[in-house]
Amino acid sequence: MKILHASTTVERTRALLGSVAAAVSAMLLPAVANAEYGLNLQEPATPIAREIMTLHNGIMIACFVIFILVFSVMFYSMWAHRKSRGYEPAQFSHSTKLEILWTLIPTLILVGFAYPSTGTLIAMEDTTESELTVKVTAYQWKWHYEYMDGSGVGFYSTLSTPSSQILDKEEQGENYLLEVDNHMVIPAQTKVRLLITSADVLHAWWIPKFGVKKDAIPGFINEAWINVDGPGIYRGQCVELCGKDHGYMPIVAEVKSKQDFADWLSQQKAALDSANGDTKVASN
Ligand SMILES: [Cu+2]
Numbered sequence: 001m002k003i004l005h006a007s008t009t010v011e012r013t014r015a016l017l018g019s020v021a022a023a024v025s026a027m028l029l030p031a032v033a034n035a036e037y038g039l040n041l042q043e044p045a046t047p048i049a050r051e052i053m054t055l056h057n058g059i060m061i062a063c064f065v066i067f068i069l070v071f072s073v074m075f076y077s078m079w080a081h082r083k084s085r086g087y088e089p090a091q092f093s094h095s096t097k098l099e100i101l102w103t104l105i106p107t108l109i110l111v112g113f114a115y116p117s118t119g120t121l122i123a124m125e126d127t128t129e130s131e132l133t134v135k136v137t138a139y140q141w142k143w144h145y146e147y148m149d150g151s152g153v154g155f156y157s158t159l160s161t162p163s164s165q166i167l168d169k170e171e172q173g174e175n176y177l178l179e180v181d182n183h184m185v186i187p188a189q190t191k192v193r194l195l196i197t198s199a200d201v202l203h204a205w206w207i208p209k210f211g212v213k214k215d216a217i218p219g220f221i222n223e224a225w226i227n228v229d230g231p232g233i234y235r236g237q238c239v240e241l242c243g244k245d246h247g248y249m250p251i252v253a254e255v256k257s258k259q260d261f262a263d264w265l266s267q268q269k270a271a272l273d274s275a276n277g278d279t280k281v282a283s284n
Helices: 002-033 047-080 096-125 258-283
Strands: 132-139 142-147 154-157 184-187 192-198 203-207 212-216 222-226 232-238 251-256
Touching: 047 096, 096 222, 132 184, 132 203, 132 212, 184 258, 192 203, 192 212, 203 251, 212 222, 251 258
Parallel strands: 132 192, 184 251
Antiparallel strands: 132 142, 142 154, 192 222, 203 212, 203 232, 232 251
């Protein structure tokens, strides 16, 4: 009778563990299979964003495994050693061996997380050997981009979503509140340094696919860098509550091939020169 009871218990435990595993995989599968659900980080477009993604995934898996282990032991202990089964509790109150183990193991796990994370953090701050510097200045409620190559090329970047869409008088477009008049244009496969500051209140510059989120602080200049894999349009937003139009100062980066970028920059310089020339003529 006792043996029969034990075997059904084992079967029940197996069935319980089986259904827990099924439920967990059912929860995880859609996230893996359907990135468009928006549950994960956005697809990385820079080496740093890729490192962040790898760290995030690895640490999440480690946390998940720890969660399953700890809660399995806890629920099994509560269930198997319950009073109604007549379980006799152990009488010890201290265990030096256990205390050393439960200090040592978490420490090792944390060091295992900290070591690769620190490497990425240091890499994020390393703006040396950048080939181009763009100064990003935040305003209530727009951005200004200035190319620090002595050319004086610079422009404001302002929300271009029509107010009719914001006021629900017209259907909202595909890039609703994530579109601007002038894109920040940068070259692909080039280390670009960003100098981020603000002219009024706190703002923050963020493009998720670049893995960059930096505060824009009046009177301070924060540094960041990006090296984007390939041409494309990348979108982000101001991520520091900066006033009533905080939600209306998106960020759009247009990444061009090196050659296209060089052409674009020389066009901008030519336009600037001719504008300056016109001013001189006019003031004469
Ligand atoms: Cu802002």
